Amino acid sequence: MKIVLAITSSIAAYKIPYLIRALKKEGHETRVVLTENATHFVTEEVITLLSGEKPIVGNAYFHEKTSLHIELSKWGDVLLVAPADYNIIGKVASGISDDIVSTTISSFRGPVLFAPSMHDVMWNNPILQDKVKYLRSKGYYFSGPDSGELLSGDKGIGRLEEIEYIIDDVHAAYRGFPLEGRKILLVYGRTEEPLDDVRVLTNRSSGKMGLALAKEIKRNGGYLIQIVGKKEVEEYKRDEVIHVSTTEEMKNAICDKIEDVDILIMAAAVSDFKPSKRERGKIRREEHALLNVSLEKTEDILKTLKEFKKNKIFVGFALSDDIEHVAEKKLIEKHLDMIVANRISSMESGKSTGFILTKGGKRLLFNDMPKERVATLILREVLGFVT
Ligand SMILES: Cc1cc2nc3c(=O)[nH]c(=O)nc-3n(C[C@H](O)[C@H](O)[C@H](O)COP(=O)(O)O)c2cc1C
Numbered sequence: 001m002k003i004v005l006a007i008t009s010s011i012a013a014y015k016i017p018y019l020i021r022a023l024k025k026e027g028h029e030t031r032v033v034l035t036e037n038a039t040h041f042v043t044e045e046v047i048t049l050l051s052g053e054k055p056i057v058g059n060a061y062f063h064e065k066t067s068l069h070i071e072l073s074k075w076g077d078v079l080l081v082a083p084a085d086y087n088i089i090g091k092v093a094s095g096i097s098d099d100i101v102s103t104t105i106s107s108f109r110g111p112v113l114f115a116p117s118m119h120d121v122m123w124n125n126p127i128l129q130d131k132v133k134y135l136r137s138k139g140y141y142f143s144g145p146d147s148g149e150l151l152s153g154d155k156g157i158g159r160l161e162e163i164e165y166i167i168d169d170v171h172a173a174y175r176g177f178p179l180e181g182r183k184i185l186l187v188y189g190r191t192e193e194p195l196d197d198v199r200v201l202t203n204r205s206s207g208k209m210g211l212a213l214a215k216e217i218k219r220n221g222g223y224l225i226q227i228v229g230k231k232e233v234e235e236y237k238r239d240e241v242i243h244v245s246t247t248e249e250m251k252n253a254i255c256d257k258i259e260d261v262d263i264l265i266m267a268a269a270v271s272d273f274k275p276s277k278r279e280r281g282k283i284r285r286e287e288h289a290l291l292n293v294s295l296e297k298t299e300d301i302l303k304t305l306k307e308f309k310k311n312k313i314f315v316g317f318a319l320s321d322d323i324e325h326v327a328e329k330k331l332i333e334k335h336l337d338m339i340v341a342n343r344i345s346s347m348e349s350g351k352s353t354g355f356i357l358t359k360g361g362k363r364l365l366f367n368d369m370p371k372e373r374v375a376t377l378i379l380r381e382v383l384g385f386v387t
Contacts, residue, residue, distance in 0.1 A: 001028045001174055004076035004108070005051075006101045009037035010083035011151050012117040012160035016042055019082060019163045020050040026167065031072060033100045034058070035088070061100045069103045078174050079108045082143075083117035083160050086128055092140075093131035111173040115143040115166050120156025141177060141221075143169035165238060168218040177221030178383055183261040184222045186213055187254060189229030191247045193274035195293060198282045205269030206348045207231025209317075212375035213265060214238070220379055225261065227253045229268055232348075247271055247298040258305060263313040263382060266302055267340075269347075274298050302334040313337050313385045315378065319344060327357050337385055340378060356381060 003023060007013050023030050030051045034042070036058035047055045061068040072079075081088060081101070088101060097106040105112060114135070122128060123145060132142065144161025161169070188210020192200035210226075211233040217224050224239040229250060235241065242257075244250045247270050258264065273295035283291065302316055316336045320326050323341035331339045338358045346352035352374050356364040358381060366374050 001170070002075055002077045003028050003030045003170060004072045004079045004104060005030050005032045006079065006081045006088075006104060007032065007034040007038045007042060007047075007055075008081065008083060008085040008088045008101060009035055009041060010085045010117040010160070011041055012083040013038050013041035015160060015163065016082060017046050017050050019166065020047065022163055022167060023170075024050070031075065032056075033061075033068075033072070033104055035099060035101050056100050058099050061103075068100065069107045072104050073107045073109050076108065077110055078170055079105060079110065079112045080115065080166070080170055080173075081105065081112065082115035082166060084114040085116075086118050086122045086125075089114060089116065089128060089131050089135065093134050111139075111141060111176065113141040113143055113166075113169055113173040115161050115169075116145045116158070117160035118145075118158045119150055119152060120154065120158040123156075123158040141169070141173045162237075165218070168215055169221075171219035172221035175220060179217065179220040179222030179386065182222045182263060182386065183225060184217050184263040184265065185225045185227065185254065185257050185261040186210065186217060186265045186267065187227045187250065188213070188267040189231035190269040191229050191250055191271045191298075192245050193247065193271050193298070194278050195275045196279040196281065196283045201271060201273065201275060201295070202230065203269050203271065204348050205231070207233045208348075208350060209342075209346075209352065209371045209374065210267045211236055212371040213267060213378065215372070216375040216379045217265075220383065222263075225257055227257070227268075247274065247301065251299060251301045251304065254301060254305065255308075258308045258312075261312065263315070263386070264305070265315045265378075265382075267317050268301075269319070270301060271298055300334075302336070306335050309335050313382060315340065315382065317342065319347065323354055327355070331357055331359060338378075338381055340374070 032047050032051050032055035034055055034057045091102050092105050097103045143166045146159040146161050147157045148159050189207045190203050190205040192202045194200050214236045226241045242253050244253050276294045276296045314336045315338045316334050318330050318341045321344050327339050327341040340356050342352050342354040351368045353367050
């Protein structure tokens with residue numbers, strides 16, 4: 001992607017060199033413009049070193065050989081304003097074009113994404129909120145702001161969104177937020193069924209596929225509700241995250257949310273069995289020469305969700321070395337629109353082998369494919385159901 005990056009003067013501008021680096025690492029090109037005031041918080045020299053090109057500041061574009069704002073409009077796929085201060089949001093909403101940043105925004109043809117950053121008193125100012133609403137109604141996109149500790153030491157909404165999440169939103173803006181307004185319930189991670197207060201019956205699922213799907217959902221602009229069991233991967237703290245441990249907790253959390261969502265993606269590794277009895281405390285080694293544990297079947301979550309299906313899109317997963325035989329049966333039995341069948345070798349791995357089967361009979365094979373790419377394939381099919 002070719003990204004025009006506009007920096008305005010919020011203190012969070014000091015984080016932007018990290019953003020430029022991260023964009024470069026993903027293979028994107030950036031060209032940078034800054035307001036005069038933004039140079040108090042980030043230096044032109046750092047930006048030049050990281051982006052590979054000298055940025056244009058304030059009104060210095062009058063010295064350029066071409067109309068830089070028009071050139072950038074032709075060059076860029078996406079315009080990202082980060083950090084977007086109170087001033088620039090007000091200026092753009094009021095049709096003001098008085099320096100390189102506001103003029104570039106006024107003449108940009110592609111999608112524009114604002115990543116606001118300011119104290120929560122400024123963010124909650126009704127004048128600003130009106131401007132944000134107005135800009136949204138005109139097709140401008142927003143990434144964040146996040147809540148948490150602010151520069152002043154106060155807590156509230158107004159922090160610059162995490163760099164990683166801004167980049168996901170840049171992708172969504174580039175694609176035109178195709179899942180905007182859709183709520184997606186994504187369930188992943190593994191369940192744990194307690195044997196006593198110390199030991200659990202679980203499996204080796206890492207949550208890598210789930211994390212890749214979470215990112216891909218946001219990269220398509222959907223509202224993401226994550227119900228997450230135990231996992232090895234990092235937290236993806238966007239929209240709503242609910243943590244669960246047992247199969248029953250997972251089922252209850254899904255039932256609480258399912259009515260309100262458009263799409264369910266069930267990528268969790270749910271235990272098929274649980275100890276029939278949970279002992280209190282710790283079963284003592286000395287008291288058992290041989291310990292027999294009896295297991296009973298857990299509830300099949302997807303099967304119990306039948307009554308909620310209606311016109312929602314249901315995507316399920318299967319893990320087996322016999323996927324050719326089980327995939328179609330599961331697709332029908334579990335009322336799915338699509339099933340992602342993986343071989344057991346996919347477990348814990350960053351790559352996956354298997355196929356996607358849709359209820360229309362479409363079959364897409366993937367062989368030793370990075371889970372990020374499998375997630376892209378899955379979301380592409382989901383988008384086909386939505387549109
Ligand atoms: C130390 C300091 C920190 C500031 N931090 C912010 C901020 O986080 N967000 C914001 O909207 N404005 C902030 N401002 C106010 C803007 O810098 C001010 O509105 C400025 O006129 C905006 O200019 P520009 O939009 O041309 O960059 C801050 C100002 C100062 C002096």
